Structures are given as structure tokens and as C-alpha cells.
Amino acid sequence: MLTGVTTPLIPTRILLLSDIHGNYPALAAIDQELDAATFDSIVNCGDSLVYAPFPNETLGWLLRHKVISILGNTDKKVIDILKGQPFKKPKNPEKRIMYSSTAKALDEAGRRALLTFGESESLVLHDSSKKQHRLGVFHGSPTDPEEFLFADTPDDRFHELAATVDCRIVVTGHSHSPYHKFLSGVHFINPGSAGRMFDGDPRASCAILEIAEERVEVHHLRIGYDIAEVVAAIRRQQLPEIYATMYLQGRKLN
Numbered sequence: 001m002l003t004g005v006t007t008p009l010i011p012t013r014i015l016l017l018s019d020i021h022g023n024y025p026a027l028a029a030i031d032q033e034l035d036a037a038t039f040d041s042i043v044n045c046g047d048s049l050v051y052a053p054f055p056n057e058t059l060g061w062l063l064r065h066k067v068i069s070i071l072g073n074t075d076k077k078v079i080d081i082l083k084g085q086p087f088k089k090p091k092n093p094e095k096r097i098m099y100s101s102t103a104k105a106l107d108e109a110g111r112r113a114l115l116t117f118g119e120s121e122s123l124v125l126h127d128s129s130k131k132q133h134r135l136g137v138f139h140g141s142p143t144d145p146e147e148f149l150f151a152d153t154p155d156d157r158f159h160e161l162a163a164t165v166d167c168r169i170v171v172t173g174h175s176h177s178p179y180h181k182f183l184s185g186v187h188f189i190n191p192g193s194a195g196r197m198f199d200g201d202p203r204a205s206c207a208i209l210e211i212a213e214e215r216v217e218v219h220h221l222r223i224g225y226d227i228a229e230v231v232a233a234i235r236r237q238q239l240p241e242i243y244a245t246m247y248l249q250g251r252k253l254n
Contacts (some may be wrong), residue, residue, distance in 0.1 A: 018173025023195030046072025
């Protein structure tokens with residue numbers, strides 16, 4: 001079930017982001033390439049934090065641009081740490097360092113911002129003909145925030161999910177797998193990861209959603225950014241070297 005506030009808007013062009021993972025240099029490159037201020041709205045499907053060491057810069061950008069953001073699993077874990085809850089998972093010591101260092105680095109503004117994010121959002125969009133398009137924003141899937149939906153997930157699963165929502169457009173993240181599928185009358189979109197791709201292409205991934213009358217178009221983009229800045233920050237903060245390698249290769253290594 002969708003949570004969050006239904007927002008009456010009249011956008012026709014929306015920037016879709018997900019899985020930024022604290023990678024502000026990638027986010028800044030997307031902004032420089034596309035000019036975030038020119039979009040009618042910006043949607044962020046969660047996992048804004050952890051793995052790249054720019055949590056405050058990332059959250060500051062989301063706030064300045066009034067981005068509609070939800071929580072991902074990494075964000076929830078950071079909140080748990082901030083609240084002093086037991087930190088049992090992940091057990092991988094390198095991952096634990098990345099979570100704890102993010103929580104420690106967050107300033108007060110960042111903490112407040114993170115706590116305002118819900119688990120899902122719902123928007124009502126109107127195209128130029130005043131037709132309504134309901135858009136749902138989720139992290140994993142409409143039924144499970146930690147479900148992985150990939151470009152090669154069987155269509156049957158998307159048909160099942162379509163029956164659970166009252167949205168014409170469903171935007172998700174979590175899998176870092178860009179796709180656009182139109183099944184059972186629902187547009188399923190994943191913009192890929194803006195900050196940490198796994199497919200061997202380290203460039204940032206995002207998507208542009210355009211709505212005009214009955215037409216819904218999605219344009220997936222890959223945008224280069226200063227990976228060396230991320231690597232230098234990881235090394236300067238003495239974080240696990242494996243994450244520098246991940247960003248250089250654009251692959252998940254642990």
C-alpha cells in the first residue's frame with residue numbers, strides 16, 4: 001500500500017533517480033548535464049546513502065531541489081544506527097564500516113532530512129489534456145521494499161504486481177537495473193543507479209519520464225562523472241579500498 005502524501009501536480013517532464021548511495025559527484029554531473037531546475041519534478045526511489053562518502057552533500061542536493069524521496073534499505077539501516085538500535089546486519093565488516101561511517105558523518109540537517117522520508121510516495125500527474133496519471137514511487141517493488149526487479153525479471157511477476165496497484169506508472173529502484181516495461185496497463189520503470197552501477201559501466205544512470213496526453217515516454221541515460229573524486233575521498237577517509245575498486249570498475253564486488 002502506498003504511503004506518503006498524494007501531491008496534485010501538473011508536470012510533463014520528470015527526472016527519475018534511485019540508488020545514489022552517497023555519490024554526490026555523480027549527482028552533480030547529472031545536474032550539470034541535464035539541469036535539474038528545468039524538470040517539473042524529480043523523483044528519488046531511495047538508497048540515497050552509504051558506499052560513497054558524501055552523505056551531507058547528497059541530502060543537501062535533494063533538499064535544495066525539492067526532490068520527492070523515499071527510503072531504501074541502506075537509508076533505513078543508517079536510521080537504525082542513528083537511533084542506537086543493535087547493528088547486526090550486514091555482517092560483512094567492510095560493509096559495516098561504510099554504514100557506520102555514513103551515520104557518523106551525517107550532520108544535523110542531514111539527519112533531519114533523512115527522517116522525513118517515507119517508504120513510498122504517490123503522485124497524481126496531469127498531462128496537457130488534463131488526463132490523470134497516478135504514479136507510485138517504491139524502492140524494491142509495490143509489495144516488498146526489498147524485492148529485486150530486474151530487466152530480465154519474468155513478465156509474469158510484473159503482471160502480478162500490476163494487479164496490486166492503482167497506478168498507471170510505477171517507479172522503483174533497488175536492483176540497479178534500468179528498464180521500462182508496459183504490462184497489464186502499467187508502466188514499470190527503473191532508472192538504474194545514479195551512484196553505483198553494477199554492470200561494468202561506472203557512469204551514473206538515470207531516466208527522464210515525459211507525459212503528454214496518452215503518451216508516456218522514458219529515456220534512460222548514462223552520464224560520466226569524476227570517479228577519481230570518489231576514489232580520493234574513500235582513500236582520504238581510510239575506508240575499505242574495495243569500494244574504490246568498485247567505483248572504478250562499475251561492478252559489485254562484495
